[in-house]
Structures are given as C-alpha cells and as structure tokens.
Amino acid sequence: MLFEPTRLVAFILAGLVLNLTPGPDTMYVLARSMGQGRAAGFVSALGICVGCLFHIAAAALGLSALLATSAMAFLVVKWVGALYLVWMGVRMLRSKQGPEAVRELQPASLWRIFRDGVVTNVLNPKVALFFLAFLPQFVDPSRGSPGLQFVLLGLLFDVTGTLWLAFLAGVAGAFGGWLRRNPRFAAWQQRVTGGVFVALGARLALQERS
Template sequence: MFGIENLWLFIISGLLLNISPGPDTVLIVSRSASQGWRAGLVAVAGIGTGVFVHIFAAALGVSALLATSATAFTLVKLAGAAYLVYLGVKMLLAKPAEHGVVVQQVSSASFRSIFLQGFVTNVLNPKVALFFLAFVPQFIAVDAANKALAFVILGFIFNVNGMLWCVFLAVSAGFAGKKMKVSPLVAQWLNKSMGALFVALGVKLALADQR
C-alpha cells in the first residue's frame, strides 16, 4: 500500500533504533528527573516536532542538500554542536539550588524553553536528516506512484514509535526521581554529569563527517 514494502520490518527496525540512547534520551531523562514527568513530556513534544521537520524536509528533497553540499552540512552541524555544548555548559554551571529537588510546578516560560531545547537539538542535527535519507527509502518500492507520500507515512510511523518510547522514558524517569527523593548533592552531581554528556555529544557531532 502506498508503495511501502516490508512495513513490519521497518517498524521493528525503527523501534530498535529509537531505543538506542542519544541526545534525546539525555534531555528527556534529565528534565523528567529534575523537573517532573510533565517537563519530560514537553521535551518529548519538542523532539517529535523537530523530527517531523526532518521528515517533511527529506520528503521534499530539502535534506538532499545536506547530503550533497559539504558547506551546508558543516554549517548545520556546527550550529547543532554549539547548541549542545551550550546546553551542557549551562547545566554544568547551574547553581545547586536550581536542581536541589524535583520541581513539580513548572512555569509556562520554562515549558516553552524545554520544548525549544528538544526542537532545536533535533532540527540542528544534520545526522537526523541524513538518517532519514538513507534509511526510509529502503522500504519504498522503486515503482511507487508517490514516493514522497510513502516517505511521509513511513516517517510518521517512525516518529510516533519513537515518541511512544520517549513518553515511557519521561514518565519512568519522572516517577523514579520523585520516589527516590534525590538529595541536593546527588541531584547536583547528576545534573553536572548530564551537562558533561551534552558537551561530549556536541563535540562528537562537531567532529562527525558527512557519511
């Protein structure tokens, strides 16, 4: 249907890929553990929205520019890496009082900031765009009548599966953080560890090549 082949294989492969830890996992777990599961779900919404941008860009052929232009790839890559490092440094320099306890009431401004973090970390990661260009077409028939539509449908399925996993992470980390009643010292240590991981991920992205 719609020129899609081996749908179940695509779904299973997508689930395994989504479970693999990365910047999204770090952001969701850190937000849920320090600010509650609602903050984690807002991060999930931002991440999912960012992935949809890549899906439609790839379907329209925009992402192909990143695959063929070294300059475009490098610019987007460095912007994404800089943002990840910025988030990491911000967490490393955060005062203990900001993360001493789990915060259940988060302001609307904080929710907007969390959403944008999830959104921007995905949109500015060219590896996500190249992944869709390399992975999704393998499940679209060569003679498909509308390849762009098939691409969007597969991308939607992949993203929904990923968001379901992310929702599970957010709720689990949120309730675990609340139940454990982490001390201010441990919470500060966890936050700085997450910050260091973000910096490392930013450096890794900056050094990534186009392949």
C-alpha cells in the first residue's frame, strides 16, 4: 500500500478542516453563485478544481519550491494574481447600477466564469506554497514513489475541496435567485460582488511569504 491507513485518515480529516476554512476560492464561488445562480457557481468551482491541478503538477515539477525560495518569483505571481482580481472587481463596480440597467446586464458566459476560476486559483502563490508545506507531511518514501504519493494526495484534496465548493454553490445559488428577482437587491449585489473581487485582490497583494 502506498499509504498507511491512519496517516491517510489524518490527511483526509486535515484536508476537510482546511477546505471548510473560508478563503479566496470560497468567496469567489459564493460571489459567482449569488450573481448568476447554481450553474455559474458549479462552473466556477470546476475552474478552481482545474487550477488546483496546475498547482499539483507544478509542485511535483519543482515550481512550488521555486516560489518558496525565490522572493522575486513569489512577488511576480502574487501581483499578477492580485491585479487580475482587482480588475474583475473594478469592472463590475463600474457597470451600470440602476434597477433598469441591472435587467440589461449580460451575464458572463460559463466559459468566462470557468476561465476566471482557473486563473484566480493558478495566480495565487499561496496555493502553491500550501501544497508544498502541507502534502509532504503525509508522504512516506518507504512506501513507494514520493512523487506518486504527492500527486494522489493532491488529487484527493482537490476532489474533496471541489465537492465542498459545489455544495456552497448550490446553497448560494438558491439564495441568489431571490436577490436577482428584486432589481434593487440585484444592483446592491452587483456592487457587493465587485467589492468582493477587489477585496480578494487586495488580500492577495498584502500576503507575505511564509
């Protein structure tokens, strides 16, 4: 067996606790779900899932180690990600906000929502550093290929996290539907969603290397 049973159970429990902790991915899915409904929320969760696959592969190939040791690499990825989030938020804040204008707003395509989810996750260096710091604690070289164990644990964490985000998308999407049926609340929600993206970008920009 690649994994000792008690070690695997400990990893699953630790991963669940980490997934339940609100973070940028959770806020992104909630904002999209409340803005356009369950489908948009599910697609954004899928985009984040794909973004995590990038981090799993990058960590296995050594990119995470580079981000952990190179201040310049960390800063470049961090600031690109932060600017992307702020740009999305400002774009939403500058949209027309009146009740009539809200009815005319064209929702983002599912492809665009998926793409934004992928990019938001990929450009967050904290995710890469998380995989580098968390997963190796549960890898046992005496049980087989460390690289294979790393990838399998990463996929397990990604799947459980995606299931949790999909659940949140379903709940937030149902509540968001009521908001969208009221134009004034819909205009308010548009501002809040844009503010969330700006806040996420600022939060990412202010994060320090650890």
